[in-house]
Amino acid sequence: xxxxxxxxxxxxxxxxxxxxxxxxxxxxxxxxxxxxxxxxxxxxxxxxxxxxxxxxxxxxxxxxxxxxxxxxxxxxxxxxxxxxxxxxxxxxxxxxxxxxxxxxxxxxxxxxxxxxxxxxxxxxxxxxxxxxxxxxxxxxxxxxxxxxxxxxxxxxxxxxxxxxxxxxxxxxxxxxxxxxxxxxxxxxxxxxxxxxxxxxxxxxxxxxxxxxxxxxxxxxxxxxxxxxxxxxxxxxxxxxxxxxxxxxxxxxxxxxxxxxxxxxxxxxxxxxxxxxxxxxxxxxxxxxxxxxxxxxxxxxxxxxxxxxxxxxxxxxxxxxxxxxxxxxxxxxxx
Numbered sequence: 001x002x003x004x005x006x007x008x009x010x011x012x013x014x015x016x017x018x019x020x021x022x023x024x025x026x027x028x029x030x031x032x033x034x035x036x037x038x039x040x041x042x043x044x045x046x047x048x049x050x051x052x053x054x055x056x057x058x059x060x061x062x063x064x065x066x067x068x069x070x071x072x073x074x075x076x077x078x079x080x081x082x083x084x085x086x087x088x089x090x091x092x093x094x095x096x097x098x099x100x101x102x103x104x105x106x107x108x109x110x111x112x113x114x115x116x117x118x119x120x121x122x123x124x125x126x127x128x129x130x131x132x133x134x135x136x137x138x139x140x141x142x143x144x145x146x147x148x149x150x151x152x153x154x155x156x157x158x159x160x161x162x163x164x165x166x167x168x169x170x171x172x173x174x175x176x177x178x179x180x181x182x183x184x185x186x187x188x189x190x191x192x193x194x195x196x197x198x199x200x201x202x203x204x205x206x207x208x209x210x211x212x213x214x215x216x217x218x219x220x221x222x223x224x225x226x227x228x229x230x231x232x233x234x235x236x237x238x239x240x241x242x243x244x245x246x247x248x249x250x251x252x253x254x255x256x257x258x259x260x261x262x263x264x265x266x267x268x269x270x271x272x273x274x275x276x277x278x279x280x281x282x283x284x285x286x287x288x289x290x291x292x293x294x295x296x297x298x299x300x301x302x303x304x305x306x307x308x309x310x311x312x313x314x315x316x317x318x319x320x321x322x323x324x325x326x327x328x329x330x331x332x333x334x
Contacts, residue, residue: 061289150185
């Protein structure tokens with residue numbers, strides 16, 4: 001029999017040692033285990049990529065709220081690797097975790113291992129990225145209203161370009177359903193605008209950013225080479241937007257192209273304050289993490305959960321950044 005990886009052994013051992021009072025295949029009352037001096041079990045969390053500050057905040061919020069509610073928590077990074085995420089979830093299943101939380105690397109490819117968790121009686125919760133595929137049972141999904149955020153991004157692009165319109169690019173991350181929804185909402189608003197506007201906004205290219213700064217940089221370089229007269233770019237997250245900005249600066253076209261990002265990470269907000277990104281629909285990953293744990297507690301009580309809880313975004317422009325006390329503090333301003 002093949003040996004297991006050190007990571008999988010570590011996860012399995014840790015969960016086995018800490019998981020007491022598990023509700024494996026059942027739903028005990030939440031007060032069956034005291035909030036202090038005991039544990040309701042372990043929440044196993046596999047997030048898309050912890051090198052992205054957005055997912056780090058989600059993981060930290062789940063850990064903090066889980067501890068407050070009497071749970072142990074293990075948070076691991078899937079590093080955008082479906083096979084790695086599948087192995088992490090298998091370890092949580094073997095160790096009889098109380099609940100599994102994941103942001104799927106790929107909503108279709110992860111179906112078999114979610115079915116394994118379903119068969120084991122372990123509730124599966126998705127956060128940020130949904131899995132709306134047939135044949136799996138998801139206790140509930142907690143996420144940003146990504147389609148609504150995409151619509152806000154579309155409105156921001158219309159505002160940024162003004163009456164002149166022009167050619168724009170989309171920097172996508174197609175394997176994530178959340179990003180598919182963002183682009184869907186964005187396109188819907190642009191199409192509605194074009195139906196009535198004299199000057200159209202033309203989405204001339206859609207390129208893969210991998211939701212990362214380096215790939216966003218390369219995608220922006222490719223877009224500029226094909227369409228040197230671009231006037232705007234919608235990037236599906238802040239790292240891709242910041243990569244696009246770096247490429248525009250190198251090409252001497254930073255003033256020509258307006259960037260709309262998505263997320264509201266500190267670096268993205270600072271770029272908005274500095275005029276490098278026009279606006280972001282910002283997310284609230286701390287709320288997403290805490291509300292996921294609240295859903296786990298409700299599930300353990302036997303309560304019915306909605307299929308999903310959507311947290312609206314808020315459009316964040318330069319004026320908002322200039323009033324943002326966290327940015328003031330980081331810049332050393334009063």
